[in-house]
Amino acid sequence: MADERTIVAIGTRKGLWLATSEDNRARWQLTGPHNPMTAVYAVAVDPRRARPRLLVGTTSEHFGPTVVTSDDLGRTWREPDQPPLAFPEDTGAALGRVWQLTPGPACEPEVVYAGVEPSALFRSEDGGLTYELVRGLWEHEHRPDWGAGYGGQAIHTVLPHPTRPESITVAMSTGGVYRSEDRGASWHAANRGIQAGFLPERYPEFGQCVHKVARHPDRPERFFLQNHGGVYRSEDDAASWQSIAEGLPSDFGFTVVVHPHQPDTVYTFPLIADENRFAPEGRCRVYRSEDAGRSWQALQRGLPEAGFYSTVLRDAMCTDDAETAGLYFGSRSGEVYASRDEGQSWQVIAKHLPDVLCVRAATV
Amino acid sequence: MLVVLLLPGVLRPHAGGNAKLEVEVGEPATVGALLDVVAARYPLLERRLRDERRVLRRYVNVYVGGEECRQLNGADTALTEGAEVQVIPSVAGG
Numbered sequence: 001m002a003d004e005r006t007i008v009a010i011g012t013r014k015g016l017w018l019a020t021s022e023d024n025r026a027r028w029q030l031t032g033p034h035n036p037m038t039a040v041y042a043v044a045v046d047p048r049r050a051r052p053r054l055l056v057g058t059t060s061e062h063f064g065p066t067v068v069t070s071d072d073l074g075r076t077w078r079e080p081d082q083p084p085l086a087f088p089e090d091t092g093a094a095l096g097r098v099w100q101l102t103p104g105p106a107c108e109p110e111v112v113y114a115g116v117e118p119s120a121l122f123r124s125e126d127g128g129l130t131y132e133l134v135r136g137l138w139e140h141e142h143r144p145d146w147g148a149g150y151g152g153q154a155i156h157t158v159l160p161h162p163t164r165p166e167s168i169t170v171a172m173s174t175g176g177v178y179r180s181e182d183r184g185a186s187w188h189a190a191n192r193g194i195q196a197g198f199l200p201e202r203y204p205e206f207g208q209c210v211h212k213v214a215r216h217p218d219r220p221e222r223f224f225l226q227n228h229g230g231v232y233r234s235e236d237d238a239a240s241w242q243s244i245a246e247g248l249p250s251d252f253g254f255t256v257v258v259h260p261h262q263p264d265t266v267y268t269f270p271l272i273a274d275e276n277r278f279a280p281e282g283r284c285r286v287y288r289s290e291d292a293g294r295s296w297q298a299l300q301r302g303l304p305e306a307g308f309y310s311t312v313l314r315d316a317m318c319t320d321d322a323e324t325a326g327l328y329f330g331s332r333s334g335e336v337y338a339s340r341d342e343g344q345s346w347q348v349i350a351k352h353l354p355d356v357l358c359v360r361a362a363t364v
Numbered sequence: 365m366l367v368v369l370l371l372p373g374v375l376r377p378h379a380g381g382n383a384k385l386e387v388e389v390g391e392p393a394t395v396g397a398l399l400d401v402v403a404a405r406y407p408l409l410e411r412r413l414r415d416e417r418r419v420l421r422r423y424v425n426v427y428v429g430g431e432e433c434r435q436l437n438g439a440d441t442a443l444t445e446g447a448e449v450q451v452i453p454s455v456a457g458g
Contacts, residue, residue, distance in 0.1 A: 062423045062453045063375075063412035081407045086416035094415035 004363050006320055007073060008328055009054060010336055010350060011040030011358040016056055018074045019349050025326050025340035028349040034074050037061075042315070044101040045362040046128065048109045052364045055112065055128045057098025065095050067114070069128060073364065078129075085114055085122055085131040091138065093118055100315070101128065102158040108165050115155030119146050119172045121184065134184040137170070142189065142206050146175040149209050149228070156314060157210070162217040169213065169223070169238060176208035177225070179238055193241035197229045197274075211254045212314040216263035224266045224293065226256040226314075229274060233293050244293025249280040254314040259342070260325050264292045267319075267327060267343060269312040277311055284308035286317075286329065288343050302346035303337060310335075315358035322363050330356025365393050367443050369402065370450040371409075378409035389443065395426055396439030398449060413451065423456040 008019040008028075015033030035058045042057035051071050059065040067084040068077045087093040096117040104111030112128035115121055120138050122131035137143075146153060154172060161167035168180045169190070176191040189206040196208045209228035216222065225232040225241060230251050232241040245251035250270045259265035268287050271277045279285065284303040287296045310333035317329040327343045330336040334353035337346045369385040376383055385406075389398050396418065403410035413424050418439070420426065426433045427450040433441045443449065 060412070061456045062421065064415060064421050066411070079408060083407075083411055083416060089416070092417065094417050094419065 007364050008361040009043040010330055011043045012354040012356050013039045014354040016040045030350050041357050042098045042101045043358050043360050045360050046103040047362055055101045057101055059097045065097050080129055088133055099154040099156040100158050104160050105162050105165050113158040115158045117152045117154035119153050119155050121155055121170055136185045137187050140187050149173040157213045159215050161220055171210040171213045174207055174209045176206045176210050177238055190238040194227055195230050212256050214256050214258040216258045219263040224256050226253050247296040248287055255312055255317040257317050257319055260319045260321050265290050279308050282306050282308050286343055299343040313357055316356050318359050318361050320361035328359050328361050330359050365389055365445040367447045379406050393443040395433050395441045423454045425452050425454050
């Protein structure tokens with residue numbers, strides 16, 4: 001394979017770091033912190049432009065949240081004079097944090113979605129520079145009953161359909177999965193089969209604490225979901241969900257990621273349980289299924305074999321889009337691990353960073 | 365009336381590099397009115413001080429005559445000619 005440049009954007013509690021490899025992901029150079037002393041919960045690399053755009057949601061403890069962009073891979077950053085993302089006055093709400101930035105489908109190259117706290121969806125039609133509230137979801141009759149988990153009440157997952165721009169799926173904690181088939185004008189809960197172990201009703205219409213959802217662009221009617229207790233797959237466009245937790249050491253965790261080219265291959269990072277949020281046996285292991293969750297294998301070559309008591313948060317694992325896919329995850333103890341052979345073996349590409357909140361990777 | 369806004373170093377890049385802004389504020393001159401003028405001149409600075417509801421951010425303190433404005437009348441705290449208004453980030457984070 002010809003050498004190509006890969007970039008990994010690493011969002012941490014105190015800024016963004018960028019890891020770059022020019023030799024097929026063998027060696028990495030790290031720059032940062034970019035936007036120092038801001039918590040970066042959301043980062044995206046938008047490859048749809050002639051020059052890939054980095055989109056970053058930052059939150060300063062003192063000076064609040066915003067969205068900044070870079071069209072030169074982090075050399076310079078731009079923030080418009082007008083607020084990039086703000087609640088309209090009539091809502092009485094204020095932006096707490098941007099949790100997710102997701103480029104829209106290829107057929108809408110200027111569309112970018114943002115999931116935020118408090119739970120709301122925003123849409124940009126200028127490539128992610130400025131955003132407007134998606135009113136249909138904000139005005140949903142369920143909204144007063146959406147709750148806040150430990151991390152706050154937020155839409156943390158946005159999954160636009162890859163070819164049908166009218167179809168959008170989001171997930172929130174707490175609230176669960178919601179879907180729109182009319183560009184966000186109306187929404188319905190899509191949680192049938194997902195448990196809510198912390199509520200008196202085990203399988204409510206909504207209210208679940210979904211941690212992360214993933215879908216493959218070649219098979220968009222299939223979803224994988226890591227719940228607050230439960231790992232699920234849907235084969236019917238999120239109309240129903242079935243457990244795929246059998247074979248995993250636990251059904252708790254935060255992240256789930258789909259292979260970029262193989263719709264049957266999915267990755268998770270299990271933790272022992274809600275009340276015991278450590279990697280089982282103190283071993284740092286990624287779990288992979290190559291049959292859509294029917295069976296699972298532990299991947300651990302090059303990862304710590306003992307004494308690993310860190311965690312991997314919901315957006316802190318990702319793949320790149322290379323022919324032989326790379327896989328990346330960051331820990332709350334500030335290490336970032338990379339695999340350039342689809343998870344078979346791993347190397348550390350960054351360490352001693354602040355808590356890693358999110359990672360995104362792309363060939364640029 | 366003319367009042368003076370004093371900024372900490374971390375915010376000066378959003379105010380053209382200035383540590384001190386002289387701001388003409390209409391009557392009635394208040395902290396809120398001062399920040400409204402700042403919003404028009406330096407929008408990136410103002411939104412680091414207030415959210416979109418024009419509420420002062422939790423860890424931003426604004427001192428008028430040595431008193432934090434929340435201990436006075438908040439955004440309605442009156443300003444006098446030549447008043448010095450000082451922005452000081454509070455202790456927060458880790």
